[in-house]
Structure formats: C-alpha cells, structure tokens
Amino acid sequence: MTDESTEVVLRSIAGWGIGPHLPPVEPIDIEAMGPALSSQKLIGVLQAMVETGACEVDDSAALEVAHLDAMAESLLLEDMLLQAAAVLDEAGIAWRVLKGSALAHLVHPDPAQRTFGDIDLLVRGEEIIEAVDALTRAGATRAQPALSETFDRRFSKSVTMRWRNRTELDVHRTLAPGPFGLRVDTEDLFVDPRTFTLAGRPLLTLNPEMHLLHGAIHVALGDVLPRLGNVRDLALLLNVPDLDGDHVREVARSWGCELPLALGLRAAGDIGADGHPLVTWARGFSAPAADLQLLAVYRHKANRFRAQAWATLRVLPWRDKPIYARSLLRRGND
Numbered sequence: 001m002t003d004e005s006t007e008v009v010l011r012s013i014a015g016w017g018i019g020p021h022l023p024p025v026e027p028i029d030i031e032a033m034g035p036a037l038s039s040q041k042l043i044g045v046l047q048a049m050v051e052t053g054a055c056e057v058d059d060s061a062a063l064e065v066a067h068l069d070a071m072a073e074s075l076l077l078e079d080m081l082l083q084a085a086a087v088l089d090e091a092g093i094a095w096r097v098l099k100g101s102a103l104a105h106l107v108h109p110d111p112a113q114r115t116f117g118d119i120d121l122l123v124r125g126e127e128i129i130e131a132v133d134a135l136t137r138a139g140a141t142r143a144q145p146a147l148s149e150t151f152d153r154r155f156s157k158s159v160t161m162r163w164r165n166r167t168e169l170d171v172h173r174t175l176a177p178g179p180f181g182l183r184v185d186t187e188d189l190f191v192d193p194r195t196f197t198l199a200g201r202p203l204l205t206l207n208p209e210m211h212l213l214h215g216a217i218h219v220a221l222g223d224v225l226p227r228l229g230n231v232r233d234l235a236l237l238l239n240v241p242d243l244d245g246d247h248v249r250e251v252a253r254s255w256g257c258e259l260p261l262a263l264g265l266r267a268a269g270d271i272g273a274d275g276h277p278l279v280t281w282a283r284g285f286s287a288p289a290a291d292l293q294l295l296a297v298y299r300h301k302a303n304r305f306r307a308q309a310w311a312t313l314r315v316l317p318w319r320d321k322p323i324y325a326r327s328l329l330r331r332g333n334d
Helices: 003-014 030-039 043-051 060-090 100-106 125-137 149-154 178-183 186-190 208-221 228-237 245-255 258-273 277-284 289-299 304-315 321-333
Strands: 096-098 119-122 158-162 168-172 194-198 201-205
Touching: 003 030, 003 043, 003 228, 003 258, 030 043, 030 060, 043 060, 060 100, 060 119, 060 125, 060 194, 060 201, 096 100, 100 119, 100 194, 100 201, 100 208, 100 228, 125 149, 125 158, 125 168, 149 321, 178 208, 178 289, 178 304, 186 208, 208 228, 208 245, 208 258, 208 289, 228 258, 245 258, 245 277, 258 277, 258 289, 289 304, 304 321
Parallel strands: 096 201, 119 168
Antiparallel strands: 096 119, 158 168, 194 201
C-alpha cells in the first residue's frame, strides 16, 4: 500500500459518521496499517466500523487484539487519572481534565472508540509548582528538570510526569507551547466546567467551546502533521448540541488565536465537517502576516523548542525578557 493510499484509508476511518462517507473498497491489511492506525488514534474507530459492517479487514482477530491492548493502556491511564485527581484535591488545587479521556466520554459515540496515550490535566500557572510537588510526594517523577520555578509558572506549556506505573501525566499551565500558548487567557478555561463520570466519580473538564478551541490549537500547533484522531475530536465537537460558535470565535479573537482555530477547523472540514458555519468561517479567514510568521516556528521538524523559544522571546513584554532568557541560557548550559 502506497503512502497516498494509506492516507486515503486513514482519512476515511477518521471521517466515519462525520459527513458523506466513502468506506475503504478493499479489506484493510491490519499488519501493514496497524502502526499508522495506532499512532493516528484510530484503532477504536476501525474496530467499531468492523463491528457495524461499515468496512472489512483482512484479520479481525488481530484488530481485536490491537484494540484490547489500546483499551488496557487507556484503563491504566484512567486509573492514574483518578489517583492524580485525588492527590490534587487533597492539596486544594483546582484542575480540569483535558483532551483524550474527557472527550472519549463526552463526544465519542462509545468511549472505546477513542484511544489515548497519556493523561492531560490543567492547573493554574500560579499553582503548577504546588501541583507537581504534590504529585511527586505521591510517587510521580518529573520527566525533565525544571528550567526554573518562574519558567514553569509563567512560560511553560506543561510539565510531563511519570506516574508510579510509568504512565505519562502532563500537567498543563496553558494549551500550547511558544508564543500562541502565551496568548491564551487560561482563566477562560476554568469557567462553566462540565463533568464526566469515571468509575462512579464525577471529574471536571472544559465546556464544549473551550474543548473546541483547545482541540483546534492542538491540531494546528501540536504536531507538524496532526493526528487524525485529534481531527476527529474536532469534527465531533462541532456536532455538540447548542455549541456556541459565536462565543468560540469571540474567545479566539480575544486570545489572538484565530489562526490556529481556523487551521484546526479546516482540518475537521477535510474529513467531513464541511458545511458547519464555523468551518465556513475558517475557510474564508485571512490571518495577519505577523501570525503567519509565528505559525512558521511550529512547522519545524527539528529544533522546535529552540524556534518556539526565540519566537516567544521576541513577543514577550520587556519586563519578562530577562527572566525568560536566563531560563533558556540555563537550559543551554545543562
């Protein structure tokens, strides 16, 4: 199977149930496609397609094993989520669940369709050191040393930690690294939360509008080539009843994040969400030249941290530049 035909099949799976759908014509080769399906977070979607007769695979047993493995990892991660949430509650730290687990339970037809490889929790920047310290006392370890406490509180996207069972927990301060991440007014993310229930316990997460903004920012800025499972999240969020599209655009404008919102929405349109008013807006959006220049630093395949760091330094207020620069120099000397 060529790279082009693989991409066509993956997009067909990602767009299942979103809009007009053309299923793969030939049975999918699980051995050949398995790694791509896993990395794109589409194993669960394909399993559901096979179970409903929407497409065929050459080895349904192998697909089922791959899906069960992914679900076992998800259960380990959700067990860690419950433990980490309890630790932060005991420390008196406010938090919200981001991305994978929350979206699996809130917008996917069946949580088993949404696989994920880590847990993401949002805390306020002024409490991120306390959150990391509390989790460390509970047995978690930090993946990389801090550049400085000030850097974590004011400039970092997140702190990556390893839980006791070696699963990964990202403690977020904001939604993206670099200059666009600094534009996000994170207090907006704590307003009007929603809940989902896990093992009988309600967990706080973002409202649909903030999930949509986060999803779009992640698709536009998180990876050079976005994972199609994340694009599917966006397309499903567009179908949430009573989603306030005007509020989404208003918040994106206030943050200075209209460009990543538009890019994420265009990707959702490409897998079947075309015709939604927000996607129509995104298709016609024209970004300022300065934002396009900032976007370029997220397209680096190598030295992404360095490119984003120097772009951040250029846009920071003068009062913050010395602190940020000292943190970067300390990293360079390590």
